[in-house]
Amino acid sequence: MSNAQQHTSGQSWSSIQIVWFRIVFVFLLLLTIPLDWRYYQRIFSINLFHLHYQDLFQLTNYVPRLVHISDWGIASYAGWGIALLVAIIFAFVWDTLEKDGNRDYNQLYYRLRVIVRYRLALGLIGYGVIKLFPVQIPYPALSDLQTAYGDFLPWKIYYLSTGVASAHYEQTLGAIEILAGLLLFCRRTAVVGAGIALALLINIVLANFAYQLGDHVYSLYLLLLAVFVLAYDTPRLYSLLVKEKLAIADHFKPVFKYRNATKWRVALRAIFLVFVIFYASVTYAGYHNSNWPYPDTPGLANAYGVYNVREFRINKNVLPYSATDTTRWQDVVFEKWNVLSIRANRHFPIDFSSPSLDYQTDDQRTYESKGNGGRAFYTYTVTDSTLKLVNNTVPSDVEEFHISRPDKSTIVLDGIDNHADSLHVVLDKLNKEYLLDKGRRKPVTVN
Amino acid sequence: MTTLTSSLQETTPAVAPANPGVWTAWEKFLFRVFSIFVLLLIIPFDSVWLGKLFQVKTFFAFLNTLTGYRANFYEVHTESGKWGLESYATWAIAFGIALILGGVWTFFARNSKRTQYNELYYWVRVIVRYRIAIGIIAFGFLKFFPMQMPTPSLSNLDTNFGDYNTYKIYWQVVGVSIWYEVVLGIVEILGGILLLFRQTAAIGAVIIAGVLYNIAHANIAYDGGVHVYSSLFVLFSLFVLVQYIPNLWKLLIKGEDVKPNLYYPVFNKKWKRVSYYWAKYIIIFTFTLLFGILRYDVHYHVGQLKEPITPGLKNAAGYYNVSEFKLNGQDVPYSPLDSVRWQSVVFEKWSTLIYKVNKAFPISLANGGPNPKDVDRNYELAGIAGGRRFLFYNAKNGKLILQDKDRPSVDEDGGSAKKTVAVKPESKKGKGKHHKDDKKLIWAYTRSTPNRIIISGVNEHKDSLYVVLDKVDKNYPIRINRANIH
Numbered sequence: 015m016s017n018a019q020q021h022t023s024g025q026s027w028s029s030i031q032i033v034w035f036r037i038v039f040v041f042l043l044l045l046t047i048p049l050d051w052r053y054y055q056r057i058f059s060i061n062l063f064h065l066h067y068q069d070l071f072q073l074t075n076y077v078p079r080l081v082h083i084s085d086w087g088i089a090s091y092a093g094w095g096i097a098l099l100v101a102i103i104f105a106f107v108w109d110t111l112e113k114d115g116n117r118d119y120n121q122l123y124y125r126l127r128v129i130v131r132y133r134l135a136l137g138l139i140g141y142g143v144i145k146l147f148p149v150q151i152p153y154p155a156l157s158d159l160q161t162a163y164g165d166f167l168p169w170k171i172y173y174l175s176t177g178v179a180s181a182h183y184e185q186t187l188g189a190i191e192i193l194a195g196l197l198l199f200c201r202r203t204a205v206v207g208a209g210i211a212l213a214l215l216i217n218i219v220l221a222n223f224a225y226q227l228g229d230h231v232y233s234l235y236l237l238l239l240a241v242f243v244l245a246y247d248t249p250r251l252y253s254l255l256v257k258e259k260l261a262i263a264d265h266f267k268p269v270f271k272y273r274n275a276t277k278w279r280v281a282l283r284a285i286f287l288v289f290v291i292f293y294a295s296v297t298y299a300g301y302h303n304s305n306w307p308y309p310d311t312p313g314l315a316n317a318y319g320v321y322n323v324r325e326f327r328i329n330k331n332v333l334p335y336s337a338t339d340t341t342r343w344q345d346v347v348f349e350k351w352n353v354l355s356i357r358a359n360r361h362f363p364i365d366f367s368s369p370s371l372d373y374q375t376d377d378q379r380t381y382e383s384k385g386n387g388g389r390a391f392y393t394y395t396v397t398d399s400t401l402k403l404v405n406n407t408v409p410s411d412v413e414e415f416h417i418s419r420p421d422k423s424t425i426v427l428d429g430i431d432n433h434a435d436s437l438h439v440v441l442d443k444l445n446k447e448y449l450l451d452k453g454r455r456k457p458v459t460v461n
Numbered sequence: 462m463t464t465l466t467s468s469l470q471e472t473t474p475a476v477a478p479a480n481p482g483v484w485t486a487w488e489k490f491l492f493r494v495f496s497i498f499v500l501l502l503i504i505p506f507d508s509v510w511l512g513k514l515f516q517v518k519t520f521f522a523f524l525n526t527l528t529g530y531r532a533n534f535y536e537v538h539t540e541s542g543k544w545g546l547e548s549y550a551t552w553a554i555a556f557g558i559a560l561i562l563g564g565v566w567t568f569f570a571r572n573s574k575r576t577q578y579n580e581l582y583y584w585v586r587v588i589v590r591y592r593i594a595i596g597i598i599a600f601g602f603l604k605f606f607p608m609q610m611p612t613p614s615l616s617n618l619d620t621n622f623g624d625y626n627t628y629k630i631y632w633q634v635v636g637v638s639i640w641y642e643v644v645l646g647i648v649e650i651l652g653g654i655l656l657l658f659r660q661t662a663a664i665g666a667v668i669i670a671g672v673l674y675n676i677a678h679a680n681i682a683y684d685g686g687v688h689v690y691s692s693l694f695v696l697f698s699l700f701v702l703v704q705y706i707p708n709l710w711k712l713l714i715k716g717e718d719v720k721p722n723l724y725y726p727v728f729n730k731k732w733k734r735v736s737y738y739w740a741k742y743i744i745i746f747t748f749t750l751l752f753g754i755l756r757y758d759v760h761y762h763v764g765q766l767k768e769p770i771t772p773g774l775k776n777a778a779g780y781y782n783v784s785e786f787k788l789n790g791q792d793v794p795y796s797p798l799d800s801v802r803w804q805s806v807v808f809e810k811w812s813t814l815i816y817k818v819n820k821a822f823p824i825s826l827a828n829g830g831p832n833p834k835d836v837d838r839n840y841e842l843a844g845i846a847g848g849r850r851f852l853f854y855n856a857k858n859g860k861l862i863l864q865d866k867d868r869p870s871v872d873e874d875g876g877s878a879k880k881t882v883a884v885k886p887e888s889k890k891g892k893g894k895h896h897k898d899d900k901k902l903i904w905a906y907t908r909s910t911p912n913r914i915i916i917s918g919v920n921e922h923k924d925s926l927y928v929v930l931d932k933v934d935k936n937y938p939i940r941i942n943r944a945n946i947h
Contacts (some may be wrong), residue, residue, distance in 0.1 A: 032878075086944030106620050159623025163613060164937030166622070168637055171939065175634040178627055183682035202714050213671045224641035226943045247713065254712055255663045255705065260720040261712050322797060335796045337782050337804060344797065364938060364945045387938030448623035449846035454826040455540050461821040461848045 027119050035119055036108050039126055040101035042242065045094065045235060046133050050078050054375070067144070067297035071371050071423045074140025074293070077232055090231050099178075107281065124268050127246060131198045131208075132241040137232075138195035139209055141365045144371065145188025151176045155308065155382040157355040157389055158348045159448055160320055165388030172225040173369065173385075178450065190214065198243070199286065205251075210245035215240055228368030286291035307369070307381035309351040314417075316397055317348040321425065321441035328435050346441050347389075348425075352396075353382060355389040362390045380406045401427065415439075483576045492578050494556075496585045499700055500556040503592045517605075519635050519754040521699040524852035526675060528599035528748065531690050538711065552696075579724035584700060590656045590666075592688040593697045595748045597669055598653035610636035610832070611768050614841045615780060616807040618937050621847055626826065629844030631683035637939065648672060650749075656701070657745055659725070663705045670698035755759025767831050767840035769811035774856055774906075777809040777914065787931035804848075806930050808914075813841060814852045814863065821848060825867050836864055852902070861916070863902040917944045 027035070048054070060069045080093035133418040144150040150317055155172045158166075166174065176184060191214060197207030219446035222230040247264070254261035270276070304310055323343045326333045333342040340360040347355045364387040365380060382393035383406040392403035393415070399418060415429030415437070423443035431437050452458045480695035484492070505511060507530070514526045533553045543545040603609040617633065625633070635642050635715045649672060655665025704723065712719045728734040764770045767799040782805045786793045793802040800820040807815040812835060829840030836853040851866040904918030905924070912932040919925050 036480060084944075100792050113837070156623075160621055162619050162621055162937075163625070163633070164618030164939045167938055167941060167943065169943075171634055171637055174622060175630050177680070178629075178630060179682035181678065181682040183678055186678060202716065205713050209667075211669075217675075220641055220644055224638035228943075250712060254708055254719055254721055256660045258721045258723065260718060262709075263712050265716065310778070334794065338784075338797055349512045361936075364941075366943055384936075389943075446623075449824060449844070450623045450628050452626070452824075454626050454628055454844065455544055455687075458824045458826065458846075459821050460824060460846050461819060 032119060033105050035123065036105035037098075037101045038242070040104040041097050042126065042130060042148045042239070044080070044097040044100060045078060046129060048076055048078060053078075057271055067149075067300045068371050068374075069292065070289075070293045070296060071144060074136045075232070075371070077235055085228070086226075090403040091234075093231075109160040118269075120266060121269055122268060123246075127204075127243065130239050130242050131204050134211060134236060134243065135195040135198035135207070135286075137236045137239075138191045138198070138214075139293070142188045142193075142195060143297045143415060144194060145184050146294075147298050148177075148184050148188075149297065149301050149306050150369075150371065152176050152183060152307060152381070155349055155353075156318070156320065157349060157353075157382055157391065158375065158386070159450060160345060160347050160355075160357065161386055161388040165386065165389070167364070167366070167385035169227045169368065170385030171229060172221065174272075187214075195290075196406045198285065204243055205247040208240045210239040212237070212244060226298065233325055242429030244435055245302055275393065305351060307374075307379055308349070309379045309393070311352040311376050313352050314394075314401075317425065318350050319348060320446045321348070322444050323439060324437070324442045325440035327438035330436070330438075343439060345444075346439075349382070352394050352395055353391060353406070355383075355391045357389050361405050362387060384406055401429075405432075482579075482612060484578065489570075489578065490567050491861035492561060492582060493566045494559045495700065496551050497562050498556050499589055499697065500585065501558060502532045502552070502696075503530075503588060505532075508534060521759055523756065524747065524752055525599065528752070529690075534933050543686075544686075547832075549692070551689075551924065559775055570708065580726060582704075583724055583726060586662075586704070589697050589700050590662055591744065592845060593669055593694055593701070594653040594656040594665075595744075596653075597649050597673070598748055599655075599752060599756075599794060601646045601651075601653060602753055604642045605650060605753075606635075606760045607642045607646070608759055608760055608766055610642055611766075611840060612636050612639060613939075614768070614809055615778070616809065616813075616841060616849060616851070617937065619780060619805070619807060619817075619935075620845050622848070623658070624845065624847035625777070626824070626844030626846075627683040628685045628828075631679060631685055645672075650928075651941030654749060655751075662701060666698040666701040670695050670702065673698065694899070758790070767829055767838055769813060769835035769838045769841075771812040771835050773810055773812045773814075773854075774809055774914075776911065777808040778937045779932045781806040781808065781914065781930035781932050783816075783928060784931045785926035785927070787925075789925050790927075801924075803928060808929075809841070811835070812854050812856070814854055814861070815849050815864065816852075817839075818848050818850070820848050820850065822846070836866060837868075839866055844864055856906075859905055861902075861904045861906055861918075863904065 016215050039260045048296065056069075056072060080094070083089040083092045111324045141150070151173050156176050158174055164169070190210060193212065194207045194210035197210070215233060219230065219233045219237050221227060222233050250261045253259050254451045263332075272278075272380055300306060321401040323344060328341060333339055336342055336359075338359060340358065343356060344357045344359065346357075349355070365384045367384060369381060369384060373438060380391070383389075386428060390411075391406040392411075393406055394404070395402050396417070399416055401415045401417040403411075403413040403415070411432045413429060415427040418428075420426065425441040425443075427437065427439040427441070447460050449460050452460055475716075505514075510526075510530060514523065517523050517526055520627060521583045532551050532555065534551045535549050536542060537547040539547060542550065570683065591684050600609075613633050613636055614914065617712075622630075635645070648668065652668035655661040657665075673691050677688050677691035677695060679685065680691055708719050708721050727775050728737055759768065783795065783805060786802050788801060793799065795804065796802060797804065798817075798819050800818055803816045803818055805817050809815070823843065824846050825839055825842045827839060827843050829838075829843030831836050839937060842849070842851040852863040854864075855862040900921060902918065904916050906917075907915045910914065914930045914932075916928045916930065
């Protein structure tokens with residue numbers, strides 16, 4: 015790839031360069047062009063009247079999955095191996111497929127760069143917008159604050175840690191991603207955009223591996239694209255900055271055989287720009303009007319808070335406070351939305367899936383329970399004085415309680431849990447203050 | 462239009478000078494102002510710092526202090542003065558002085574025949590480049606031998622996320638993945654090394670500007686406390702980059718061929734050449750290789766660390782349930798609401814014992830920097846709440862001699878001249894008093910079975926304690942590798 019860079023139009027390529035180029039050409043196209051019918055199925059299944067930004071995000075986020083063996087380790091890159099294999103085969107049969115032997119590879123290289131630039135820009139803007147309007151990584155839920163640091167999966171720690179940043183840190187990172195994307199739209203500024211993208215993506219790829227964020231294949235793909243775009247200008251940058259010798263600018267002029275090519279190029283740019291603006295607007299509206307990734311359904315009125323489990327009776331036996339009992343609840347959190355979470359001295363089944371920006375209806379939004387091994391999360395519905403709980407991670411765990419609230423800060427639950435034991439639970443709201451909210455600017459005394 | 466001698470176009474980088482080699486009046490003025498500005502921030506005038514520099518006990522401490530000078534002309538004693546915009550007061554003052562001196566210089570130079578400052582500009586850039594390199598390489602080694610952000614301790618793993626201060630969250634998350642921290646260190650060291658050589662200075666400056674911008678913004682976002690110092694590296698990197706921008710603009714954006722013609726000094730005498738290279742390579746050797754070796758030594762042999770190194774009770778490290786708790790002979794049952802009865806105990810692998818009660822304690826808001834004595838190594842309690850009390854102990858003949866670890870101490874990070882303790886000792890009233898004669902608790906301990914520790918003794922309120930601790934194996938999800946989940 016690095017051999018095939020600095021060519022102004024008119025220069026001819028050596029046969030080695032041509033072989034290298036063909037491999038890169040086919041490889042990158044196989045990883046970029048949606049050959050998968052599911053992609054189009056997704057496009058056409060988008061409900062334009064109930065458009066959600068996640069639908070648009072998914073369009074920017076698409077990578078052909080040629081094969082799936084495993085989500086982790088070297089096997090997660092199996093699709094790349096296949097693409098490379100196909101690319102190598104193609105590179106050698108190319109001659110027999112091509113009738114015209116005098117192809118100008120500079121022109122083809124340019125076209126590949128355009129595709130890669132636009133694909134990279136789309137990927138960066140896709141992620142940038144959901145950071146600019148922070149829906150990707152929200153502020154932690156109250157249940158998160160009531161979970162031990164060690165009880166999270168590493169990816170969740172990374173997300174929560176990013177989520178508590180102030181000073182528009184996350185938004186600024188998003189804005190930089192968008193800027194890099196916009197710079198990639200123009201040929202002259204593409205190198206700057208690719209440079210910024212490279213810096214961002216190196217960190218994103220490293221973080222993906224370090225914390226198992228789950229996007230290591232996609233982020234490495236984008237990094238590859240950034241390197242590819244940058245490679246075109248690397249020799250002249252090397253001449254200018256390192257060798258301090260004459261640096262030849264890019265004098266390449268694309269040649270188009272078709273009459274309306276110029277119009278099409280303008281139209282293509284316009285479509286991209288409109289898409290970006292549209293996507294950003296829809297995301298902003300979504301961010302503004304919705305609680306995503308948390309559910310929108312409000313929780314029990316005036317119940318938000320952390321509760322001590324003052325009394326716990328199981329089948330009429332009182333279980334006193336205990337650090338070791340595996341049945342007794344230790345504390346309960348009512349979120350602002352219709353979710354409550356319970357801590358007890360036992361291992362809860364963990365939702366191991368990665369955070370997903372797929373569109374989810376209210377009851378499928380389970381961001382707060384993902385990657386949390388310290389609490390059991392239940393989505394609840396209240397009808398009259400019946401509280402029905404459905405476990406977010408184990409859907410078969412359904413419990414029903416009669417709820418009464420003798421005073422503002424007390425909630426009493428009576429009912430049957432999923433082991434058919436009858437429970438009587440008295441919850442007292444705690445006046446818990448968090449160090450997280452106190453900061454370090456003034457002396458703090460807090461529990 | 463293919464050459465460009467003058468490169469000082471801080472305001473109008475797109476326009477090449479009419480006559481290369483001759484600077485415009487504006488260029489000369491801006492050069493004067495900005496050179497004085499950066500030099501004011503680099504040259505140590507601070508007598509406190511200089512005093513500290515020559516009082517250190519080891520050669521490494523001397524070097525380490527040298528790498529971390531932070532100009533401090535004026536401290537605004539407000540919240541913003543420490544955490545916000547006003548904390549950049551020193552910059553503003555330096556810039557004001559630079560503007561005045563630059564103006565005076567321009568006035569006296571008004572009849573000068575001098576057409577350019579190429580040579581002076583070159584040497585100012587050298588100073589700036591070396592300042593960045595020396596400072597950032599020192600910081601890089603802190604991560605390369607991962608000690609800046611230790612792995613979360615057992616008691617920290619047991620602490621609720623909401624009981625963390627933001628700055629501790631920011632450091633802890635890096636400590637969760639040690640190899641990630643090492644890679645970040647390598648990037649900082651690499652960027653620094655690239656800045657030591659003129660051919661690679663531009664690339665180094667780009668890397669350092671990017672990395673340190675991220676660090677500076679994060680420090681503001683999490684109240685990390687070193688936002689001013691990390692911003693300084695961004696400022697200096699941009700200063701270094703300025704001279705390359707016109708050429709880059711022409712080559713990439715305007716699409717013109719460029720033959721760079723940057724000024725470099727010519728050493729026409731042999732002794733000049735020899736002394737230049739000697740000076741250069743002695744500095745490079747000292748602040749890269751030698752500094753790295755000494756940092757390694759300090760880390761792994763001397764133990765200048767954020768975490769204690771004295772081993773704790775043998776085979777005791779772990780999380781313990783408090784099975785029995787007697788206060789003055791009276792059994793107190795477990796309760797999450799009790800402010801005296803212990804809920805759980807952690808023995809770290811080093812000599813710290815942490816017990817948890819339902820009580821508000823003053824929180825250690827220090828950075829928890831490296832300290833020579835274990836009792837002062839307070840990273841583990843920095844920014845951690847949840848009713849935890851951290852006790853340093855000495856185990857001797859079945860007795861634990863314990864000291865509260867939440868005591869004022871001085872951080873020694875990166876050779877800062879100032880105390881970096883977020884809360885000044887006087888604000889922790891009463892604490893300073895028993896600092897000198899630290900109250901020590903003496904408890905007896907017995908270990909009837911490998912997993913049980915029984916503690917008895919008198920607490921600081923003269924109440925007698927009898928505590929039975931039983932070890933629990935905790936498998937924290939944070940250690941789960943998702944690749945192994947099917």
